[in-house]
Amino acid sequence: MDHAYGDVNVLQSVSLTLPSGTVTALVGPNGSGKTTLLRVIAGLLDQTGGTIRHRNHDVVRSIGYLPQQPAFRPGFTARETLSFYAALVGADEDAATKHLERVGLKEAADRPVEELSGGMIRLLGIAQATIGNPPVVVLDEPGSGLDPGMRVHVFDVVGELAANGAAVLLSSHDLELVERSADRVAVLDRGRIASEGAPTEIRDCVDADTLLQAYEATVTGETGTVRVRGDSS
Missing domain, CATH: 3.40.50.300 (P-loop containing nucleotide triphosphate hydrolases)
Structure with a gap:
């Protein structure tokens, strides 16, 4: 390449x-x-x-990506943010909650993204990158x-x-x-x-x-x- x-x-x-x-x-x-x-x-x-x-062709989302500086629209909670991305890839209604739990943000699910620490934002970014379970x-x-x-x-x-x-x-x-x-x-x-x-x-x-x-x-x-x-x- x-x-x-x-x-x-x-x-x-x-x-x-x-x-x-x-x-x-x-x-x-x-x-x-x-x-x-x-x-x-x-x-x-x-x-x-x-x-x-790519070996996996029959998936809705083949690659998830986290940039160096993840940023999310203010005014939405962590759960609402992930729910938006879940809807984009056709994930089930519980996907946002499951992915927040996976990265350790369950207790911060209802906090606005602008109130999250830098570490939490990166964890939210990882959760977003894995919505839809890309291979x-x-x-x-x-x-x-x-x-x-x-x-x-x-x-x-x-x-x-x-x-x-x-x-x-x-x-x-x-x-x-x-x-x-x-x-x-x-x-x-x-x-x-x-x-x-x-x-x-x-x-x-x-x-x-x-x-x-x-x-x-x-x-x-x-x-x-x-x-x-x-x-x-």
Whole structure:
């Protein structure tokens, strides 16, 4: 897959598989193309080369997407907001309540969205992204700007989505949480996948003790680009 803004190539020959029931974390320096890649996969940008293939064709909503800065119309409660999106995808009447419970916002269901904290807004965004149970869920920095406890909660919710069968792709700078929570990691550097595989595979490939050390060696090291392919790729 390729994507260019005019004459500037942002993504070059990117190949990525998202298996059902797994969490894939996309990591990389600022400006490496992470958000562009997520937006292309979510269908918000057209790729300028390559193809995107979906295995699930007979669904109302094939991909759910959470942007970096989710925003909702003020004056509506969390429940009313989700009910609106549920109606758009033909979900049942209880979908809003079920999704609020899933992300831990049951007690805030009747609060206006403008009174929700930043963490709650992100959780509401994840609930919105999963209304209709899309088989692929794309989350752009779901833990950005949150306190450590809320970040852990967000990643726990992401793990539950995968446990229920979704293929989850998220971007994150929190490599400790990524190492703990992700089934697979893809390191994006200057528009190319520099390393891909399970966290242990990426560590072992460069003889690192932590994913952070492996990331630093992959992105800035002198050993060049590494590619790791596990059995599930």
